[in-house]
Amino acid sequence: MKLENLNIIIADDHPLFRNALRQALSGSFAQTNWFEADSADALQTLLEQTDAPYDLVLLDLQMPGSHGYSTLIHLRTHFPELPVVVISAHEDAMTISRAVHYGSAGFIPKSSSMETLADALTAVLYGDIWLPANVELQQIDEDATDQMAAKLADLTPQQYKVLQMFAEGLLNKQIAYDLGVSEATIKAHATAIFRKLGVRNRTQAVIALQQLEMDRVEI
Amino acid sequence: MKLENLNIIIADDHPLFRNALRQALSGSFAQTNWFEADSADALQTLLEQTDAPYDLVLLDLQMPGSHGYSTLIHLRTHFPELPVVVISAHEDAMTISRAVHYGSAGFIPKSSSMETLADALTAVLYGDIWLPANVELQQIDEDATDQMAAKLADLTPQQYKVLQMFAEGLLNKQIAYDLGVSEATIKAHATAIFRKLGVRNRTQAVIALQQLEMDRVEI
DNA sequence: TCAACCATCAGACTTAAGTCTAATGGTTGA
DNA sequence: TCAACCATTAGACTTAAGTCTGATGGTTGA
Structure with a gap:
């Protein structure tokens, strides 16, 4: 290139x-x-x-x-x-x-x-991976955060977008309006999201997403 | 003393x-x-x-x-x-x-x-305030986080406890069981919490609480 | 003592959320 | 071409959430 x-x-x-x-x-x-x-x-x-x-x-x-x-x-x-x-x-x-x-x-x-x-x-x-000098990469073990990351990767782009809007506190109706689709669609996405993330409702989904915040690091 | x-x-x-x-x-x-x-x-x-x-x-x-x-x-x-x-x-x-x-x-x-x-x-x-040496205290201006802190202080202890359980993703029924009260009581607390925090539902309440996370600092 | 606040609860109610079924049309890769 | 997946939707439905009214009893500070 x-x-x-x-x-x-x-x-x-x-x-x-x-x-x-x-x-x-x-x-x-x-x-x-x-x-x-x-x-x-x-x-x-x-x-x-x-x-x-x-x-x-x-x-x-x-x-x-x-x-x-x-x-x-x-x-x-x-x-x-x-x-x-x-x-x-x-x-x-x-x-x-x-x-x-x-x-x-x-x-x-x-x-x-x-x-x-x-x-x-x-x-x-040029295809390389660049890191700051003198950084020793840590092993990332299979913790809860990592498992959630895998589940998150499983979401389709649209589902991911809807999840983000859940995390903004929006109602189904508002999300539907913003995305220009019907509320039924949002509900269908919601059900799919919950299933993929292994949670029961939107509050738990938002909590799961927040688990990936940068600061949630074990010390 | x-x-x-x-x-x-x-x-x-x-x-x-x-x-x-x-x-x-x-x-x-x-x-x-x-x-x-x-x-x-x-x-x-x-x-x-x-x-x-x-x-x-x-x-x-x-x-x-x-x-x-x-x-x-x-x-x-x-x-x-x-x-x-x-x-x-x-x-x-x-x-x-x-x-x-x-x-x-x-x-x-x-x-x-x-x-x-x-x-x-x-x-x-002995009643003093102790800080590490050489720390220059910053002015905390009235940002969204600070406003949320004020609202949070307004909650009664029980309301605060219920809010924490919202943030754990628990259902009203579970919270009621855990606290040994009826679901009606939890709903009453919920309504009071939402009003004090200025939000419409539990997901928004949890998001508001998360705003106080340590890492949510402006850089 | 009394007002104010708090926690509790029931009952009736409205609304938002969530599930299930079934269907359509588009895209994509085998 | 065809299976697989995705986004979309409607409709009927169940359930959880949330509101409102009205009530009781306890605590606390003025």
Whole structure:
């Protein structure tokens, strides 16, 4: 692959940071088309709408609507060809290890220099996995969080979207209106979601999703 | 107050850590009665059951069932005379500032030495506020989290307990059974909780509670 | 003593949620 | 082409959730 005419998505809720990132990288990646998303929802919309063959996603794990690793898991499941590089303010070994475990092609601390950033992206675009120096990857054992991650990956994109809206506290009627479908459809999705996640109702589903929050790390 | 014959509660979900803490402090605080709680629920039960005049609570903010600062807020509201010292693995200025903001009488990083620990407790027992050296307290502005904290403080102890059980995904019927009351009572509590929190249903209530998680910090 | 608050409960009720069945049409990969 | 999956929907249904009214008894502070 030649590193030009790239389509790169920056998914971060902070406009200033998105801008900074774009500025920092525009030197190294000329003629690149930059796309921006300020929420997990916007990111998903971007990926569904256009058929542009995106080359990379720069993903902040702490966006609104992004329940920790759930966005990463979802992306890797439904767009397996699309490399995802995680950008995060957290940079402990466990966070990085989980990100890699869930399919991230790289992990860039927000504290990185612009050169490091460009290096990392280049490496990933060439198919490598890029991690900060001196990180010792931890073994991610089959804990409850990991099991939930597997179940989450089992959801279809639409089901995932509905689950996210459950987690926003929306009623079936509101979700149906927002998605432009009937309430019966939402109920059908709900039943499917509950079955896949192994829960009985929406409150339990939301709790299960929240289990994937970044901070839910065992110490 | 003379520092003897004290009743101190250690609330931490890690048995090893509770033991270590107890061992470390038994030298400095002889003839002290130690009580232990491994969850927010156990802590609340302890405080309600016995009428023992507890002198101090050592509280880990990351216990099961403890939604971040919510336990602290609840303790300070309903047991204003009881000093609470927060113990945490997090030790950034924002976390500490929030803890103080919500009424903590001290903040002890888990990395502290035993001497530091004893010093801190002594200071707090004498009515001082103890913080790690070189911490600059941040201004906690009236954000959504803070508003939710105020609403949470408005709940009665029983309502708070029911809300916690909502957050565990329990059904009304199960909660009623566990608390030994009728389902009608739970429904009455539910309605009161929703009204106080300004939400419409239990899922939204759980989401609101989760807003107080420790990690929900703006960066 | 009395007002205020709290926890409790029942009963009747409305509404939201969730299940089940059955059906249609689109996409996709074998 | 065909099976498999997905999204969609309607309709009938069950159940859980939530509201409202009205009531009792206990506690507590003024």
